[in-house]
Amino acid sequence: MKSGLSFLIAALRCEIDELDQLARTSALVGTIGRLVHALQRERGLSNVLLASGGRRFVAQREAQMAVCLRAEEAVRNTFDRLDTEAVRIGNGARLFSRIAWVLPGLDALPELRRRIGAMELSAADATAAFVKLVAGLLAVVFEAADGATDPEISRLLVAMFNFMQGKEFAGQERACGAAAFASGRNDSARQQQWLHLIESQERCFQVFADFSGPALGELWRASQSAPQLAEQERLRRVACAAPAGVSLDAELSQVWFDCCSRRIDAMQAVEERLAADLRLLCEQKTARARAELQAHEALFAELVVEPDAAAAAFFDELPPADPRGSQPRALATAAPIGRQLERSVLEMVQEQSHRLQTMSDELETVRAALNERKLVERAKGLLMAHRRLSEEEAHKMLRRTAMSQGRRLVEVAESVLSMAEYLPSDPVR
Amino acid sequence: MKSGLSFLIAALRCEIDELDQLARTSALVGTIGRLVHALQRERGLSNVLLASGGRRFVAQREAQMAVCLRAEEAVRNTFDRLDTEAVRIGNGARLFSRIAWVLPGLDALPELRRRIGAMELSAADATAAFVKLVAGLLAVVFEAADGATDPEISRLLVAMFNFMQGKEFAGQERACGAAAFASGRNDSARQQQWLHLIESQERCFQVFADFSGPALGELWRASQSAPQLAEQERLRRVACAAPAGVSLDAELSQVWFDCCSRRIDAMQAVEERLAADLRLLCEQKTARARAELQAHEALFAELVVEPDAAAAAFFDELPPADPRGSQPRALATAAPIGRQLERSVLEMVQEQSHRLQTMSDELETVRAALNERKLVERAKGLLMAHRRLSEEEAHKMLRRTAMSQGRRLVEVAESVLSMAEYLPSDPVR
Numbered sequence: 001m002k003s004g005l006s007f008l009i010a011a012l013r014c015e016i017d018e019l020d021q022l023a024r025t026s027a028l029v030g031t032i033g034r035l036v037h038a039l040q041r042e043r044g045l046s047n048v049l050l051a052s053g054g055r056r057f058v059a060q061r062e063a064q065m066a067v068c069l070r071a072e073e074a075v076r077n078t079f080d081r082l083d084t085e086a087v088r089i090g091n092g093a094r095l096f097s098r099i100a101w102v103l104p105g106l107d108a109l110p111e112l113r114r115r116i117g118a119m120e121l122s123a124a125d126a127t128a129a130f131v132k133l134v135a136g137l138l139a140v141v142f143e144a145a146d147g148a149t150d151p152e153i154s155r156l157l158v159a160m161f162n163f164m165q166g167k168e169f170a171g172q173e174r175a176c177g178a179a180a181f182a183s184g185r186n187d188s189a190r191q192q193q194w195l196h197l198i199e200s201q202e203r204c205f206q207v208f209a210d211f212s213g214p215a216l217g218e219l220w221r222a223s224q225s226a227p228q229l230a231e232q233e234r235l236r237r238v239a240c241a242a243p244a245g246v247s248l249d250a251e252l253s254q255v256w257f258d259c260c261s262r263r264i265d266a267m268q269a270v271e272e273r274l275a276a277d278l279r280l281l282c283e284q285k286t287a288r289a290r291a292e293l294q295a296h297e298a299l300f301a302e303l304v305v306e307p308d309a310a311a312a313a314f315f316d317e318l319p320p321a322d323p324r325g326s327q328p329r330a331l332a333t334a335a336p337i338g339r340q341l342e343r344s345v346l347e348m349v350q351e352q353s354h355r356l357q358t359m360s361d362e363l364e365t366v367r368a369a370l371n372e373r374k375l376v377e378r379a380k381g382l383l384m385a386h387r388r389l390s391e392e393e394a395h396k397m398l399r400r401t402a403m404s405q406g407r408r409l410v411e412v413a414e415s416v417l418s419m420a421e422y423l424p425s426d427p428v429r
Numbered sequence: 430m431k432s433g434l435s436f437l438i439a440a441l442r443c444e445i446d447e448l449d450q451l452a453r454t455s456a457l458v459g460t461i462g463r464l465v466h467a468l469q470r471e472r473g474l475s476n477v478l479l480a481s482g483g484r485r486f487v488a489q490r491e492a493q494m495a496v497c498l499r500a501e502e503a504v505r506n507t508f509d510r511l512d513t514e515a516v517r518i519g520n521g522a523r524l525f526s527r528i529a530w531v532l533p534g535l536d537a538l539p540e541l542r543r544r545i546g547a548m549e550l551s552a553a554d555a556t557a558a559f560v561k562l563v564a565g566l567l568a569v570v571f572e573a574a575d576g577a578t579d580p581e582i583s584r585l586l587v588a589m590f591n592f593m594q595g596k597e598f599a600g601q602e603r604a605c606g607a608a609a610f611a612s613g614r615n616d617s618a619r620q621q622q623w624l625h626l627i628e629s630q631e632r633c634f635q636v637f638a639d640f641s642g643p644a645l646g647e648l649w650r651a652s653q654s655a656p657q658l659a660e661q662e663r664l665r666r667v668a669c670a671a672p673a674g675v676s677l678d679a680e681l682s683q684v685w686f687d688c689c690s691r692r693i694d695a696m697q698a699v700e701e702r703l704a705a706d707l708r709l710l711c712e713q714k715t716a717r718a719r720a721e722l723q724a725h726e727a728l729f730a731e732l733v734v735e736p737d738a739a740a741a742a743f744f745d746e747l748p749p750a751d752p753r754g755s756q757p758r759a760l761a762t763a764a765p766i767g768r769q770l771e772r773s774v775l776e777m778v779q780e781q782s783h784r785l786q787t788m789s790d791e792l793e794t795v796r797a798a799l800n801e802r803k804l805v806e807r808a809k810g811l812l813m814a815h816r817r818l819s820e821e822e823a824h825k826m827l828r829r830t831a832m833s834q835g836r837r838l839v840e841v842a843e844s845v846l847s848m849a850e851y852l853p854s855d856p857v858r
Contacts, residue, residue: 002505002509002532003532003536004528004529004530004531004533004536005529006529007508007525007526007528007529007532008525008529010521010529011521011522011524011525011529012522014522014525015522017521018522076431079431080431091578091789092440092443093441093443093444093447094440094782094786094789095440096437096443097436097437097440097778097781097782097785099433100433100434100435100437100439100440100778100781101775101778101782102433103431103432103433104433104740104742104743104774104775105740105744107432107740107743108741108743108744111740111741111744115747121747121748125746125747125748128747129744129746129747132743132744132746149520311534311536311537311540313533314533314534314536314561315534315537315540315558315561317554317557317558317561318541318544318550319550319554346530346533349526349530350530350820352526352529353523353527353530354810354813356522356526357523357803357806357807357810358810360520360523360803361803361807374786374789374790377786378786378790381783381786381787384783
């Protein structure tokens, strides 16, 4: 029969196990970040290539595709290691399911690139394809953040996910603005989409700042050069504050693209730092837990001489036994140092249990930040089931409502969920 | 490199793995229920033995101790199997930590029994010791319910935990009332404690009824005989509605004890049924998941001939490729049945992903029912840290405030947590 002490050790081993997995997941998030960055650049270059009828950025795009291939290989390697090393990863089922969804997208990249190179696609179609792929990669990061069991690590993962998501909105804004300037005019639908992208990225960066801690927040602020920001805001105003339909200077397309790109490249530096912090935190936490386990094991080796060491201390509130009336027991007569050990074992258990409880509470607070996205996912699922929509169609429907009503996506999602019973009864099942 | 399909399989394997663990945890909960029931009876018999100066229930107590030993062995065996078979169980660290806490209590039982047999303890002290041990066992059940990842199983585990907790409050009410009647009078403090125990058990049974489904709820109602309930309510009124200090008929002590015991024994039948339903549900779910896995594996065996089967379907929104302009690709020219397979793989991934999302949402709803207990635990932890109290002292302090202010324990806990910054700064660290 196992003793209470062996379960204390088992609990510590579980913690170390979870930290090891978090280290792997965090490494995964870092490599995905680099691939997303590379794909965002490729998307931008492909856009200009297609818009210029195949004349501009041919060589740059070729070079960027090579960068993407290396980043993709790193991601695939990390995926492979996840699968083989740890079948029982945090929320394994959901994480693996997201990976299963995005891998066919990576497999389809060569054909997408071929069609872009052959000028078979419009800039809008190519952009949409890259957006879908990046969204799939970010969904993997989201599950990694949602599955974390350590609140401090979870905090950084939530910051990371929101930063990456904000950066992606910035990338989409770049594409949206480049297309608007290049076409020589803006229309009301694109203006609304543009403002929506600005609002979305600002909210993401706010969550990032709330969760990343002051040092990273400072790095983020410092990375945004004031003149550059002023230039970007000026271009936004020119395009979005003007009445719809007013003509735009097509020459500003390149200015806008370069201005956005400098900002996005600066973001990548912050993201790399965040990934490095995440790695370091995982290492520190694992080292600390391992040291604690060693200390406990050393203590327990001493305790083996007293097999039911902690038992005597359990009912400690009871009045002391009368030494004349009771049979003398080894434990009752143990030396003071012995009693101290018994006490300390129970105290250690209690301490561990309260630490785990506190961690679990903190974790819930951190994860609340991920809830907005979950609400949107849930509303999408509802629409898909009740109205036989694809995921894309459901998302577009929510976004259209949000833009036309001037509300946030999450508010529309909440309305949809609260009206669930008014929707037509589920025709699928 | 692994394909998307292999991650779909991995996600399914994770689900099966989690279900297997849930089956083990559910079995553990069932055996703990039986041990708790046996200990509750032993507590009652020990109480009467001590109150009667060692004359009554001597043989019955001996027989009950044998029942307890068998139930304890079953629990220890299940603990052992947990540890060796599945190190990576749901919220392993917290579950194991609770087990580490309760095992010394089981180890200390022989000494507790010896002292009771030797008339060395008061009835109140003996009761307190059993209450502590049962609380430790229920904490293990709580973690099992909190760690469940399947919403339907989690629902039954939450019902089970609340039923067991309600039954324990009923057992404490039995002891409280028996002592009151036996002493020949009631005082205001005991009346308050008594009413508190009634309110607590009613809330637990309400949560049980909300989560157990109609069939078990009906069984629970049917198990409570109306004349017996009326008798218990009459005795409660006699003792609690009378002004404090009024003398009570000591002869009613036995009547009260028997009346409560019949009700508690009837509860055990409901609990056994709940445990059986839990086992059945785990078996059904595991069987269903295994069948799904087999079906998927069979399908994927066919797909091996098309290594990037799902890839062609990923960017499905793109306009179809011009067959003259593009190199003919195996996938683009695949037979209709081929394309159908590609689609179905992506659809399966999407379906799985949405199923997992829905499960995770439902799970959050179910787990909200466990939050009250977490708030109380958190407030206790805060008091322990800031005021250097033991867990028992912190709990008593919260309960005293709740009783004197006529508020629920969880409301007091919320007040304590909201005033956290007003507490003296942490002297421990």
